[in-house]
Amino acid sequence: MNRVVYIKVPAHIRQWAYHSYGNPIIFPIIGNEVAVIRRFTSKPPQARMSPVEQESQEEMEKADAASLHQSVTNTFKDEEYEQSRWLIHPNEYIAISLPESKAKPIREYNYLGPRARRAVKEMITDLFKIDLWASLKDIADRSCKLSSLISAWCEQHGIGIDYEDTVRQCFYRMRDQHAKKGINLNSTTRFHKD
Numbered sequence: 001m002n003r004v005v006y007i008k009v010p011a012h013i014r015q016w017a018y019h020s021y022g023n024p025i026i027f028p029i030i031g032n033e034v035a036v037i038r039r040f041t042s043k044p045p046q047a048r049m050s051p052v053e054q055e056s057q058e059e060m061e062k063a064d065a066a067s068l069h070q071s072v073t074n075t076f077k078d079e080e081y082e083q084s085r086w087l088i089h090p091n092e093y094i095a096i097s098l099p100e101s102k103a104k105p106i107r108e109y110n111y112l113g114p115r116a117r118r119a120v121k122e123m124i125t126d127l128f129k130i131d132l133w134a135s136l137k138d139i140a141d142r143s144c145k146l147s148s149l150i151s152a153w154c155e156q157h158g159i160g161i162d163y164e165d166t167v168r169q170c171f172y173r174m175r176d177q178h179a180k181k182g183i184n185l186n187s188t189t190r191f192h193k194d
Helices: 011-021 032-040 051-068 082-088 114-136 146-156 161-179
Strands: 004-008 093-097
Touching: 004 114, 011 093, 011 114, 011 161, 032 114, 114 146, 114 161, 146 161
Parallel strands: none
Antiparallel strands: 004 093
């Protein structure tokens, strides 16, 4: 019985998630995150391959796809069937504890397909961005440098010094994407100047 699923995420998000929710990650029972995971949890496929068989099949399929279609590969293929890859590269994956459910007992429903994994990854990335923005938006236009604020935020949220620049760029991108539409997120009013 598998009570944990592994999903590949960027290192700074992995560090933040483990610091915020523990290792393995256990989301609050009443949260939207648990609802998303419960919704997409399914029974495992009947014909599971061993990790070695799966890797060799992936390599053959990638070679076939490259020779047939250079532009498009099947993006929804389960190229991240994480358990086997997690053992090889544990620093690239986060472990998420599956929530208990009467409707979907973990002993039967313990699989997230590739699209479900992508949805959970997006959810975790969004949580990270919401936390980053909520923490820094009000103090970003104060007297100290933004890089100092982000460095302190990273330290406070368990993110290593190697990823401070990545987090800073994430903050800038969020702010700039809204500014292009005329919305100043640091402003107390939402009117743009003509």
